Amino acid sequence: MKTTIKKCLNCKKEYAIVQRRAEKSRYCSIVCKNKYAIGEHNSRWKGGRFHSSNGYIWLYKPDHPFANKCDPKGYILEHRFIMEQKIGRYLKRGEVVHHINGVRDDNGIENLVLTTSSINISISNSIRPVTESYRKKRSDIAKRIKRNNRGIFTK
Ligand SMILES: [Zn+2]
Numbered sequence: 001m002k003t004t005i006k007k008c009l010n011c012k013k014e015y016a017i018v019q020r021r022a023e024k025s026r027y028c029s030i031v032c033k034n035k036y037a038i039g040e041h042n043s044r045w046k047g048g049r050f051h052s053s054n055g056y057i058w059l060y061k062p063d064h065p066f067a068n069k070c071d072p073k074g075y076i077l078e079h080r081f082i083m084e085q086k087i088g089r090y091l092k093r094g095e096v097v098h099h100i101n102g103v104r105d106d107n108g109i110e111n112l113v114l115t116t117s118s119i120n121i122s123i124s125n126s127i128r129p130v131t132e133s134y135r136k137k138r139s140d141i142a143k144r145i146k147r148n149n150r151g152i153f154t155k
Pocket of ligand 1: 008009010011012013027028029032
């Protein structure tokens with residue numbers, strides 16, 4: 001296959017790309033693409049808050065203990081942060097904040113449920129695109145998750 005050399009917009013390194021994809025290609029990797037998206041040149045830049053390509057909202061919180069474990073560095077997922085504010089502590093390993101209606105940037109606290117990763121995996125694996133059956137299944141699952149008096153959802 002014919003390849004061509006392009007220069008990555010983020011890291012400025014040259015990389016080889018299959019020619020038929022070269023026209024649209026701007027980054028050497030998905031990591032560079034995501035990093036570039038944080039910059040001010042990006043129209044989605046709103047002072048430390050942006051939508052990632054997979055639909056989640058990231059917040060710039062460089063002092064947060066998890067911020068440097070994430071990529072991009074210094075950013076954390078907004079829905080996790082909102083849940084932490086609600087419960088008054090940092091999330092533990094294995095705790096997953098799930099969007100009840102399946103909309104990943106709908107970060108109102110009423111749309112967020114704190115689950116363990118095993119529940120969340122069963123939810124995510126069972127459904128994908130936002131369709132009517134998907135919404136219904138989501139809400140069926142949400143009904144099965146009981147809410148305790150601190151607003152935390154558990155099995
Ligand atoms: Zn790059």
